[in-house]
Amino acid sequence: MSDDVGNVTIVGFENAVSARTDVGDLRLAGISGPVTASSDVGDVHINTAGAVDASSDVGNVHIELFGAAPVPVKAVSNVGNVHVVLPPSWAGTVDARTDVGSLSASAPGIATRPDRNGSGGAIAGRLGDNSAATLTARADVGNLSVDVRQVARAAD
Amino acid sequence: MNHRPPSVIRESAQRLGPVTAGLYGAILAGCASTSGCGGTPFESRRAEVLTAPAETAFTLENTVGDVRVVADPSATSVRMEVIRIGKGSTQQKAAEAVEELRFELIDTPGNEGVVVKTVQPKSTWAAGKQHAAEWVITAPPAPASS
Numbered sequence: 001m002s003d004d005v006g007n008v009t010i011v012g013f014e015n016a017v018s019a020r021t022d023v024g025d026l027r028l029a030g031i032s033g034p035v036t037a038s039s040d041v042g043d044v045h046i047n048t049a050g051a052v053d054a055s056s057d058v059g060n061v062h063i064e065l066f067g068a069a070p071v072p073v074k075a076v077s078n079v080g081n082v083h084v085v086l087p088p089s090w091a092g093t094v095d096a097r098t099d100v101g102s103l104s105a106s107a108p109g110i111a112t113r114p115d116r117n118g119s120g121g122a123i124a125g126r127l128g129d130n131s132a133a134t135l136t137a138r139a140d141v142g143n144l145s146v147d148v149r150q151v152a153r154a155a156d
Numbered sequence: 157m158n159h160r161p162p163s164v165i166r167e168s169a170q171r172l173g174p175v176t177a178g179l180y181g182a183i184l185a186g187c188a189s190t191s192g193c194g195g196t197p198f199e200s201r202r203a204e205v206l207t208a209p210a211e212t213a214f215t216l217e218n219t220v221g222d223v224r225v226v227a228d229p230s231a232t233s234v235r236m237e238v239i240r241i242g243k244g245s246t247q248q249k250a251a252e253a254v255e256e257l258r259f260e261l262i263d264t265p266g267n268e269g270v271v272v273k274t275v276q277p278k279s280t281w282a283a284g285k286q287h288a289a290e291w292v293i294t295a296p297p298a299p300a301s302s
Binding site for chain 1: 215216217218219220221222223224225226227228288290295297298
């Protein structure tokens with residue numbers, strides 16, 4: 001699904017979903033399969049059980065995983081906040097970094113590591129048992145947060 | 157690859173009443189007159205419904221306009237409700253802009269699946285026209301949407 005200018009909403013699909021817009025918000029909810037989503041200018045909001053590759057050049061990226069499987073997650077924003085919510089069953093390596101922005105992590109096993117100059121930093125660590133899954137999050141300018149809690153599959 | 161003309165897949169078309177923003181739109185466009193200011197204060201819309209077979213993949217390539225795609229477990233095909241939107245510096249140009257929008261449906265079974273593209277004239281801003289298409293699509297949840 002691609003759109004040059006406009007908001008894109010996709011709800012409820014079981015297989016792979018890919019969405020892109022140059023200018024506009026993306027909302028992908030209740031997806032069971034892997035998700036690829038990108039916006040040049042706009043927020044990206046994803047609720048899925050599948051692997052995620054999401055980015056926005058200018059905009060916030062918000063990802064919620066509702067499935068039990070430890071899927072890989074990649075979230076990038078050049079200018080915008082990145083917020084990832086992982087289920088308690090998720091296991092893997094957390095590698096998140098912002099050049100300028102605050103850090104927030106809510107689970108044992110992962111920790112915030114502010115830069116010495118206080119402008120940015122990293123969230124890093126491991127969650128759960130051995131797993132090859134990785135959460136990679138990057139923001140040039142934006143706050144980073146990683147939460148671990150159960151979220152529901154969004155119906156809309 | 158099978159290119160189908162839109163008329164083949166068009167189920168129904170309904171012409172909506174033209175929307176004239178008039179002086180209010182002209183003021184929003186930054187000028188007191190509807191002529192010669194370069195804005196597109198007039199708007200015309202037309203709704204239609206397209207359908208495509210539910211295959212392994214479905215792709216929409218839109219240019220301007222919101223898109224909403226919803227899985228429907230009871231759906232047996234891909235149903236696309238699209239509103240053509242034309243804006244113009246005059247009501248006539250707005251109506252022309254609506255007609256200038258085209259939708260291409262490309263069916264490539266076993267490959268990319270169904271691809272739907274919105275096609276609009278290029279460089280129409282200087283001609284006092286703007287185009288948009290807003291979509292509401294329902295499809296079975298299992299086929300991939302890309």
